[in-house]
Amino acid sequence: MSSSLEKNMLILRSSDGEEFIVPEVVAVMxxxxxxxxxxxxASNTIPVPNVDANILAMVIEFCKKHxxxxxxxxxxxKTFDSEFVNRGQEALYDLITAANFRDVKELLDALCxxxxxxxxxxxxxxxxxxxxxxxxxxxxxxxxxxxIWCDRDFD
Amino acid sequence: xxxxxxxxxxxISHLPDNVKETIxxxxxxxxxxxxxxxxxxxxxIWVKLPQLVFDYTFYKKSFRKTNNExxxxxxxxxxxxxxxxxxxxxxxxxxxxxxxxxxxxxxASKNGTQEFTLRIWTGTYKLPxxxxxxxxxxxxxxxxxxxxxxxEFKGFSRLLxxxxxxxxxxxxMLSSLISSCPLLEHLTVESSTSFEHLEVxxxxxxxxxxxxxxxxxxxxxxxxxxxxxIYLNKEVLMEGESSNLVMFFGxxxxxxxLELNGYYVMGMAAGKVPKTLPTTLSHLKILELNDICFxxxxxxxxxxxxxxxxxxxxxxxIEACTRETTAxxxxxxxxxxxxxxxxxxxxxxxLREVEMRYLSGIRSELELxxxxxxxxxxxxxxxxxxxSEVVLDKGFRILKKLTRFQRLSPEAQITxxxxxxxSEDEV
Numbered sequence: 001m002s003s004s005l006e007k008n009m010l011i012l013r014s015s016d017g018e019e020f021i022v023p024e025v026v027a028v029m030x031x032x033x034x035x036x037x038x039x040x041x042a043s044n045t046i047p048v049p050n051v052d053a054n055i056l057a058m059v060i061e062f063c064k065k066h067x068x069x070x071x072x073x074x075x076x077x078k079t080f081d082s083e084f085v086n087r088g089q090e091a092l093y094d095l096i097t098a099a100n101f102r103d104v105k106e107l108l109d110a111l112c113x114x115x116x117x118x119x120x121x122x123x124x125x126x127x128x129x130x131x132x133x134x135x136x137x138x139x140x141x142x143x144x145x146x147x148i149w150c151d152r153d154f155d
Numbered sequence: 156x157x158x159x160x161x162x163x164x165x166x167i168s169h170l171p172d173n174v175k176e177t178i179x180x181x182x183x184x185x186x187x188x189x190x191x192x193x194x195x196x197x198x199x200i201w202v203k204l205p206q207l208v209f210d211y212t213f214y215k216k217s218f219r220k221t222n223n224e225x226x227x228x229x230x231x232x233x234x235x236x237x238x239x240x241x242x243x244x245x246x247x248x249x250x251x252x253x254x255x256x257x258x259x260x261x262x263a264s265k266n267g268t269q270e271f272t273l274r275i276w277t278g279t280y281k282l283p284x285x286x287x288x289x290x291x292x293x294x295x296x297x298x299x300x301x302x303x304x305x306x307e308f309k310g311f312s313r314l315l316x317x318x319x320x321x322x323x324x325x326x327x328m329l330s331s332l333i334s335s336c337p338l339l340e341h342l343t344v345e346s347s348t349s350f351e352h353l354e355v356x357x358x359x360x361x362x363x364x365x366x367x368x369x370x371x372x373x374x375x376x377x378x379x380x381x382x383x384x385i386y387l388n389k390e391v392l393m394e395g396e397s398s399n400l401v402m403f404f405g406x407x408x409x410x411x412x413l414e415l416n417g418y419y420v421m422g423m424a425a426g427k428v429p430k431t432l433p434t435t436l437s438h439l440k441i442l443e444l445n446d447i448c449f450x451x452x453x454x455x456x457x458x459x460x461x462x463x464x465x466x467x468x469x470x471x472x473i474e475a476c477t478r479e480t481t482a483x484x485x486x487x488x489x490x491x492x493x494x495x496x497x498x499x500x501x502x503x504x505x506l507r508e509v510e511m512r513y514l515s516g517i518r519s520e521l522e523l524x525x526x527x528x529x530x531x532x533x534x535x536x537x538x539x540x541x542x543s544e545v546v547l548d549k550g551f552r553i554l555k556k557l558t559r560f561q562r563l564s565p566e567a568q569i570t571x572x573x574x575x576x577x578s579e580d581e582v
Contacts, residue, residue: 089166090166092166093166093167093169093170096170096174097170100170100171100173100174108174108177109177112174112177112178112180112181113181115167115178115181116178116179116181116182116186117181119178119182119186119190120182120183120186121186124189124192124193127190127193128193128194131166131167131168132166132167132168132193132194
């Protein structure tokens, strides 16, 4: 199998067994994979446990774009990033987990920035309902920073 | 769902702490601290944040609090905070010089701060000695402070970037500060007051930006300096000597980007303008000249000298201005114009992009455009923008002349920018 594979290409296998042929330069944007390649403990096929085909495809799409567009205008890449990370919460969670576990810094930064944008300026009440799955407002013990900054949340 | 009583699952609380921390780092400090009341899992996440930024966003989000109230909040945050503070920023609008700042700096210095920003808005604040003991500093950014280190201060041995704006410091002190930061890569000095003589000895310096500064800059040891921007104030120039302004290029062997303003170019041209600089700027790729007065033959001549000394230029950007000119020597003016008409016999083989802005359409401007067109075989794009205050016919006259100029590069496109219509037209 490896003979038919072009040079500098790697195969990534997702947790559900699907295989992706990816240029090495793209794959090593994951520091975890980079370490494996450098230590030569990786055969041509690298298993990516805990990441299913759906999410792995997204991560590869992101890395490919970032690899290609090194020379491109930074603003274009930013637009791509913000569109890329604009997903439902579940996909977002899976992507963050994958990016963190595989150590893909650019992706993790973009995703965290996106979550931060969603939280920014929102009241505690809002964040609890939207992200933490709270339905009823649980009154917390008083906290003086809360009093200083959060009094407007009760408006 | 283990805690809470919701129906949807808790998406973000289950993320690893390092990810939560990355998320919090993208938030203004208020929002970050506020997460402590979200749930038990979030309570102590923010307290380990390695960066504390109290800046305009913090100020704006604090709903018209006085500076004393803001300082009180900062104290509370610092009391609760735990662990290293790698980045500390204090830049509140209207922040006056006061002794509380000493305590904050002391706190930051004890907690391993590597990136420190302080902006004072009213008055000049004398930096406390605790700042000078922050030897782990990598980035230092100061605004309106008085920089007077204790005698035992030996420099910041790990400092990579230094930005000083309106900082009270003597030229000697600044020179010795620069030379005592051996790793320094990035230096910005902006000041409305002037220095007599600044010496830059920084073996790792790559980026230098000086504004309104010294009438004489001496580069002692700058083998890696690649990007240089220098803006002179007029007053500074009149006091100082200008002859050594030209000489410093010899100490910039690898300069790639050079940005100068008209007063500096004028200063360089004060003596007799040489044909070429003593050293060829063979690495120079981008030359940006701002506020160049094309009515001054000396200045134009210096611009020519700079271009001629930089054979590998890829981009030239010139912004013209109309300045009150002193009596112009007509002989000199003619000789400069003739020089341009004769052409160079030197080709700018790498030149791809030219921008000429705020043109008033006088002869020396047009001659320079002609010269660049006829000597640049690889030129791809030339942008022309007239100064709409001076040019009344929407630049029609300039356009008419432009169309007659020969272009050496078959690819050369001339783009004409009409400032009134905010659109670009191809000629």
